[in-house]
Amino acid sequence: MTSHTTLHRTISFTPDAKLAPPENSSMSSTTKTGRRRRSSSIIYQEPPETVEQISDQAVNPNLNSQWVNAKGAWTIHPVIIIGLKIFFDIIPGVTQEISWTLTNITYMTGSYLMFHWVRGVPFEFNAGAYDHLNMWEQIDNGDQYTPAKKFLLTVPIVLFLLSTHYTHYDLTYFIINFLALMAVVIPKLPLAHRMRFAPFSGAPPDD
């Protein structure tokens, strides 16, 4: 019986959204655009888009991120994992533990690169409106806990549990797999939405 609308005036409700945690830096000054510019922070929040960017984003559906909801985009993940496992099994001299660990690491690296490292859109249809967002933040327009995101988070965890089983709970392999898992799970948390870590993604842009 309820529906969503974007409102600017008379009736105001506290939005039912989990807001980002307060920025944790000491030095901040407000520039003309209202963007808090921290000169010495290593974790900063990506600023909200300007009106022009929002209207550019609304022009077309975001083809770069829409496909995760399409047919086959979910089944391809187990298919890729099985393919990787077979590939690593074929190499002579690779034990089961190593092959599971390699599968795990390869899959985590690939999905990190694809969803969290690369920013922007590979096509030229909206004048660069998504230039500062990585693919995870573009999926479903930034909504959290959507079905696609739930699936994409569950797959690495299941893969990790499988790999710990097959490496017979050895500590070294466990640590390697666990670090790979953390690298993929932490950026997917709602906490990390639009959070940028300066050593990885460079200093905050000036404008």
Added chain:
Amino acid sequence: MTTASNLTSASDYFSAQTLTLLNSLSEQLHKIPGSGIFLRYVKSSYQNDPIRSAVELFLVLFAIRYLLAREYSTKPGKVRLTEEEIDDLIDEWQPEPLVTKTTPFEDADLEKRAIIVGPTGPKSRLANGRTVTNLASYNFYNLVSNEQLKERAIQTLRTYGVGPCGPPGFYGTQDVHMKIEADIAAFLGTTACIIYAQAFSTASSVIPAFSKRGDIIVADKAVNYSIRKGLQISRSQVRWFEHGDMADLERVLSRMQKEQAAKKQLTRRFIVTEGLFENTGDMVDLPKIIELKLKYKFRLLLDETWSFGVLGRTGRGVTEHQHVDAAEVDMIIGSMAGPLSAAGGFCAGSDEVVEHQRLSAAAYTFSAALPAMSAVTASETLMMLQTQPDMIAALRENVRAMWQQLDPRSDWIVCTSAVENPIMMLVFKQEVIASKRLGLEDQLGLLQEIVDECLAQGVLVTRAKALSAAASGAKSDVYTHRPALKVCMTNGLSRKEVEKAGTTIRHAITKIMTRKR
């Protein structure tokens, strides 16, 4: 004593209850097929490593919690409303009018506006029956009354029909379009040229085709509305420099160069300016800009809407007038609708520049092509410009005659246009504004009265009308247009008629300015 025993018996009772509950639960669990294997696996996975098991358990619980969490949006401003609230909001909503109510000034302007009946020309007939000297239409070479052009146009209309029925990229290109493109490229001295169907949308389409978000544009503050729109659409960073001030331009260019070097960026950089400015009428200093562009490695986009066909010995534009090679300018935008009296616009440049626009320019790909009639008219006019250069000389003579009547001899106005510009922008002198303390509104009112007085005396002139920066969607007001009177010279009047018209205008100005208020 009884209470203590009651309590202990109560706690015993509860613990007994929970035990039986747990027992029944485990019995149920054991009944599920495969639960034995599952429980055995979990037991064996412990492997005497509590931390690791705890980590795995935490992961599983986290995954379950994530799977069960509810979806929400991170976009600000999303609120949930009930049906009644939505209905209330719809009931209270009042649509904003599409067109705002006119001010009294605008109303007066609309009432007194002259309406021309029939074709426009140097002597035009108005709706109220009078015939006036028309110095308000862009009719520089009086081509509107050229019979030969009319014959050609009618002939083309009979052969090709009215419209091309499609965008240029989709069966809308005809041989006349390719001919006019080749003609303009050969005339200007560039490698190639592309035609647009509307002159006004040419600049707004060329600029975003090349400059995107993240690129840098340095533009003159007095550029016209269509360039401003192009800058806004392109989403590039725009830096303004003072109108006609080359020192300021150099300062802005060097600052941009330093900023880019500091950030180690390499983006596209453009300088955008006009040949003859639509708002002020004066000319650009092209050799100096070329020098700066080569020094700071920018590309130059020159809008020759009002200078192509007007400047230079044969009308090639500001490049011929200031002896600059047209290949030095990266993109020359021009109009065939103004001086050439045809329709449409063009962009001339190198092969790559032109070919890129065939797919990326919005007005080329998404608009219908130019009608064949206009393309042929433009070709003919171009031919006339080349074969009859005395046409241009005669226009310059008329402009000079008008200048003599107005600029040095009037106490109230100066002309800010270049001396070769047939569009003369007359503004009030600074000392007049200062002594009479005229605000913008006062100047506009006075100019409107001057226009009315000139019309009463049989000369049709107009005010320069421009959209404010706010209307064009700009975030800040970089440039305020000076209120000006616009006089558009034409070849179709003899020298005597020009002098007479000039005298009329001068007397009208004096009369209005010296009138007791």
